[in-house]
Amino acid sequence: MTVTWLAQKCLLIVHYHPANNMNSMNGFSWTDFEMLRRTPLATMGIFTSSYCPVGCAHCAVSASSDSLAPSPDLLMRGVEEMVQVSELKAVAITGGEPFAEFELLESLVDTMHKANKRVVIYTSGYWGKSDVLQQVSPVLQFADGLVLGIDLYHRAHIPAEDLINALRTAKEFEVWVTAQVISGIDGEAHLAYARQLFQNAFGPEWHQDAHIIEMPPLPSGRAEHIDSFNQFNGSYAERCYSVNGPTLLRDGTLAACCNEDIVLHNGPDALKIPHQGGFSQSLEKLESQPTLGHLRRTPPAALASLAAQCLDSTDYDQSVRMCQACWDFVEAYSQMDDSQLERFDEMVNLYHQIQNSPLELVSDV
Numbered sequence: 001m002t003v004t005w006l007a008q009k010c011l012l013i014v015h016y017h018p019a020n021n022m023n024s025m026n027g028f029s030w031t032d033f034e035m036l037r038r039t040p041l042a043t044m045g046i047f048t049s050s051y052c053p054v055g056c057a058h059c060a061v062s063a064s065s066d067s068l069a070p071s072p073d074l075l076m077r078g079v080e081e082m083v084q085v086s087e088l089k090a091v092a093i094t095g096g097e098p099f100a101e102f103e104l105l106e107s108l109v110d111t112m113h114k115a116n117k118r119v120v121i122y123t124s125g126y127w128g129k130s131d132v133l134q135q136v137s138p139v140l141q142f143a144d145g146l147v148l149g150i151d152l153y154h155r156a157h158i159p160a161e162d163l164i165n166a167l168r169t170a171k172e173f174e175v176w177v178t179a180q181v182i183s184g185i186d187g188e189a190h191l192a193y194a195r196q197l198f199q200n201a202f203g204p205e206w207h208q209d210a211h212i213i214e215m216p217p218l219p220s221g222r223a224e225h226i227d228s229f230n231q232f233n234g235s236y237a238e239r240c241y242s243v244n245g246p247t248l249l250r251d252g253t254l255a256a257c258c259n260e261d262i263v264l265h266n267g268p269d270a271l272k273i274p275h276q277g278g279f280s281q282s283l284e285k286l287e288s289q290p291t292l293g294h295l296r297r298t299p300p301a302a303l304a305s306l307a308a309q310c311l312d313s314t315d316y317d318q319s320v321r322m323c324q325a326c327w328d329f330v331e332a333y334s335q336m337d338d339s340q341l342e343r344f345d346e347m348v349n350l351y352h353q354i355q356n357s358p359l360e361l362v363s364d365v
Helices: 030-036 073-082 102-114 160-172 187-202 221-225 279-287 290-297 300-310 322-335 338-355
Strands: 015-017 043-047 090-094 118-123 145-149 176-182 210-215 247-249
Touching: 030 090, 030 118, 030 145, 030 176, 030 210, 043 073, 073 102, 073 247, 073 279, 090 102, 102 118, 145 160, 160 176, 160 187, 176 187, 187 210, 290 300, 290 322, 300 322, 300 338
Parallel strands: 043 090, 043 247, 090 118, 118 145, 145 176, 176 210
Antiparallel strands: 015 210
C-alpha cells in the first residue's frame, strides 16, 4: 500500500486572554479544567437537561423553558458511582441552564464537594436577577469555577445588571469566573462586551478575578442556520481531548464526550452507552471500545482519512469539523472487516511515526 501524509502541527482554535495572577483566588478556572482534560478520566461531565429559561438564538442544544426533563434519580445514582472513580479530579456541570434546577444542582455540587472533586459550572448567569440571586449561595459555597457565556446573543435576554450581580456574587464566594466569548465574524464585539462587563463588575483590575476565552461558534441546535456560525475555518489536525472524559446524561446514558448532538441522543450509537447496569458498568463498556482508544491518541480527521483509505473510499475531505470527522471515523470503523482493521492499525502506527519524525513526508510504505 502507499500512504502519503503531511505531518501537521496543531493550530489552536481557542484564543486565551490570561489573567495576570491566576492564583489570586482559590477558584478553579476553565484553563485548569482543560489541562486536567488531557488525562483520561481525570475530568467528566454532567449534562443536567436542555431546560433553560433564557432561550438564546444561538443555543447549540436548543435549550428552552419548554424542555421537559425526566426525574434526575438515574443521574444522581450515576453521580454517586462517578465520584468513586479514582482517576477523577474535576467535573463540569452543563445544560441547558444548571442553575434553573437549584435543588438538583445543589445535590450535585454537594456530592462532588464531599468526594473532594473540583466543580466547574457552565451557566448563562441569568440567576443574577434579584428574585433568584438569594438562592444561589448553597451552590456557590462549594463551586470552584463558573464559565459564563457572555456575548451579544445572551445580552438580548439577560440584562447587564443581572450579569454584574452574578459576577460580584461569584467573587464573594471566591469562585473563579471564565467568560466564554464567541470568536469569528463578530468576535471583537462579543469580546468588547465581555471586557466591559468585567470592568463594571470588578473594576480595572478585573483580571484578578476572571479571564476570557474565545471559542469557535457551534453551528448546532438553533445556531444551525446562523450563517456566520457556519463560516468558521479552524485547524482540523487537532486531537479531541473531550473523549478523555465521558459525560453522564440525565437518563443515566454515558456519552463518550460532550458534543451537543451526542448529549441530545443523536450521532453514532457507538459514542453512547445506554443505562443498563449502572454507571460503573457503562464506563467499563465505554472504556473497552477500540474507537475510543484511537480517538484519545489521534486527531479525528486523521482517523477518518485513514479509515476511508482502508475502505477504498474516495479521498476524505479533512476540512469538515472535528466532531463530524469523529463520527465519520466511528462509522467507517464499524464497516471494516478483520483484514481492513489490521491494515488500519498499521496505518495509524505509521501516522504516529511520521508525527514524531523530523521528516514531513513519508511514502511508498
